[in-house]
Amino acid sequence: MTEPSQGGGRRRPGRRPGSADTRGEILAAARKVFAEKGFDKATVRGIAREAQVDPALVHHYFDTKEGMFAAAMRLPFTPQDIVPVLLEGPREEVGERIVRLILGVTSEPGTREPLVALIRSAMTNERAAVMFREFISNAVLFQVADRIGVPHLRIEAAFGQMLGVILGRYVLGLEPLASADEEELVELLAPTIQRYFAG
Amino acid sequence: MTEPSQGGGRRRPGRRPGSADTRGEILAAARKVFAEKGFDKATVRGIAREAQVDPALVHHYFDTKEGMFAAAMRLPFTPQDIVPVLLEGPREEVGERIVRLILGVTSEPGTREPLVALIRSAMTNERAAVMFREFISNAVLFQVADRIGVPHLRIEAAFGQMLGVILGRYVLGLEPLASADEEELVELLAPTIQRYFAG
Numbered sequence: 001m002t003e004p005s006q007g008g009g010r011r012r013p014g015r016r017p018g019s020a021d022t023r024g025e026i027l028a029a030a031r032k033v034f035a036e037k038g039f040d041k042a043t044v045r046g047i048a049r050e051a052q053v054d055p056a057l058v059h060h061y062f063d064t065k066e067g068m069f070a071a072a073m074r075l076p077f078t079p080q081d082i083v084p085v086l087l088e089g090p091r092e093e094v095g096e097r098i099v100r101l102i103l104g105v106t107s108e109p110g111t112r113e114p115l116v117a118l119i120r121s122a123m124t125n126e127r128a129a130v131m132f133r134e135f136i137s138n139a140v141l142f143q144v145a146d147r148i149g150v151p152h153l154r155i156e157a158a159f160g161q162m163l164g165v166i167l168g169r170y171v172l173g174l175e176p177l178a179s180a181d182e183e184e185l186v187e188l189l190a191p192t193i194q195r196y197f198a199g
Numbered sequence: 200m201t202e203p204s205q206g207g208g209r210r211r212p213g214r215r216p217g218s219a220d221t222r223g224e225i226l227a228a229a230r231k232v233f234a235e236k237g238f239d240k241a242t243v244r245g246i247a248r249e250a251q252v253d254p255a256l257v258h259h260y261f262d263t264k265e266g267m268f269a270a271a272m273r274l275p276f277t278p279q280d281i282v283p284v285l286l287e288g289p290r291e292e293v294g295e296r297i298v299r300l301i302l303g304v305t306s307e308p309g310t311r312e313p314l315v316a317l318i319r320s321a322m323t324n325e326r327a328a329v330m331f332r333e334f335i336s337n338a339v340l341f342q343v344a345d346r347i348g349v350p351h352l353r354i355e356a357a358f359g360q361m362l363g364v365i366l367g368r369y370v371l372g373l374e375p376l377a378s379a380d381e382e383e384l385v386e387l388l389a390p391t392i393q394r395y396f397a398g
Contacts, residue, residue: 123322123370133371156367156376157360157387164363168355171322172332177355188356192391 023061026051030072035127039069039134066139073118076111079139086144094148095194099186102162107182112170119167150197158196165189222260225250229271234326238268238333265338272317275310278338285343293347294357294393298385301361306381311369318366349396357395364388 029051033042044065048055062068063080070078086097106112122132136159137152145155165185168174228250232241243264247254261267262279269277285296305311321331335358336351344354364384367373 120322123319123366129371133373136371137373153375153379153383153387156373157364157391159373160363160367160376161356161360161391162363163366164359164361165356167322167362167366168359172328172335174332174336174355174358176352177359180352184352188352188395191394192356192360195390196387 022053022057026053026058026061027068027072030068034069034072034131038127038130039065039132040138044068066135069135069139074114075118076105076114079143083140083143083147087147091148091197092194094197095192096186096190098158098162098193099190100182102166103182103185106166106170116166116171119163120171148197154196158193161189161192161196221252221256225252225257225260226267226271229267233268233271233330237326237329238264238331239337243267265334268334268338273313274317275304275313278342282339282342282346286346290347290396291393293396294391295385295389297357297392298361298388299381301365302381302384305365305369315365315370318362319370347396353395357392360388360391360395 026047030042030047033047033050037046042065044058044062045055047068048058051058058068062071064078066080067078069075082101085101086094089097106115118128118132121128123129141155141159142152144150145152165177169177169180225246229241229246232246232249236245241264243257243261244254246267247257250257257267261270263277265279266277268274281300284300285293288296305314317327317331320327322328340354340358341351343349344351364376368376368379
């Protein structure tokens with residue numbers, strides 16, 4: 001994510017000028033609006049209104065709603081970063097690519113923790129569940145599924161496999177899963193994901 | 200679970216006699232001790248001490264620590280109920296039996312909610328995670344795996360698949376997973392579980 005210089009866009013009346021962290025204020029507003037409205041119904045305009053800035057300023061910092069969501073939730077990637085990675089390369093290796101990508105992203109605490117935090121809040125809070133469901137379905141799973149022609153139910157089964165493994169490995173700390181070598185997990189899980197994508 | 204008549208076992212000095220709900224008090228003590236010590240380190244003796252009753256009285260109500268845990272967490276089954284069901288019948292149908300059992304238990308709110316509550320607390324509380332991990336590993340997964348000779352990592356991958364599907368279906372409410380027909384899910388998931396058990 002780029003960090004553009006301050007000062008793009010007009011400010012509304014009443015907005016204090018030259019705020020030191022306009023981007024941070026937009027993200028705080030985004031977190032509030034996503035939590036209240038869910039991912040689908042949140043709009044750039046609504047987030048700008050909440051942050052008391054012009055919508056053009058929001059667009060100046062964030063290209064898309066997906067990118068703003070990823071930044072607001074401190075996710076280590078945007079859907080635009082990962083969807084193409086999953087789609088490129090041979091179709092018969094898509095299972096392995098997905099398993100490697102998810103195990104890679106979750107292997108480092110710095111990239112894993114924001115994801116786990118988002119999942120945790122979705123587990124325990126209905127609004128967070130709506131927000132997470134809409135984001136993961138519409139911005140990630142269905143993007144991949146529709147471009148390679150996999151039924152939504154099958155990509156959700158694949159998502160379930162990886163969700164359960166990540167929770168078992170990092171949140172529940174099941175052994176030997178928690179200490180298993182990444183290559184061993186790729187060998188075990190890639191054929192499962194591949195089978196869902198081949199159906 | 201049987202509901203024996205009151206009054207088995209001696210009571211310690213200081214324990215008020217003829218409590219109307221001795222079983223309920225033992226279960227409250229069990230919840231406290233399991234949360235503090237985890238499943239492995241909790242003992243019938245320690246739970247009896249916490250409840251201020253004789254260990255024989257605890258045994259009068261609950262045959263095993265596993266049964267006491269299931270009752271304390273209001274689970275719809277004990278490991279002794281389900282492990283044999285999974286083990287009987289043809290080996291080549293074990294995947295389907297597991298998927299049907301888990302979808303069946305979770306299809307009714309009354310039996311699903313205590314399970315989801317246990318998983319939720321394990322997601323958000325480290326002590327609850329230890330307790331859940333030890334119970335699910337030692338009283339359920341490894342019992343099944345060791346009796347049919349499946350490596351622990353493979354049964355944990357199968358557990359991950361079913362955990363993720365149940366969370367996606369009932370907690371996140373992913374569609375079409377949440378509304379999918381049980382038979383359709385059996386057809387989709389049973390080969391995955393079977394493959395882990397065949398390895």
